[in-house]
Amino acid sequence: MEDIRETTEVEPEDLEPVKDEDLPEFALMVDVPD
Structure with missing residues (x-):
C-alpha cells in the first residue's frame, strides 16, 4: 500500500x-x- 502512495504523489506532479x-x-x- 505504501508503494502505491509514493507513485500517486509523483503522478500529480x-x-x-x-x-x-x-x-x-x-x-x-x-x-x-469568441
Missing part, C-alpha cells in the same frame, strides 16, 4: 506541467470563436 500546456492551447481555441 507530472500531470501539473502537462495541464499547464493544455490550458493555453484550449484558451486559444476558445478565443478564436
Whole structure:
C-alpha cells in the first residue's frame, strides 16, 4: 500500500506541467470563436 502512495504523489506532479500546456492551447481555441 505504501508503494502505491509514493507513485500517486509523483503522478500529480507530472500531470501539473502537462495541464499547464493544455490550458493555453484550449484558451486559444476558445478565443478564436469568441
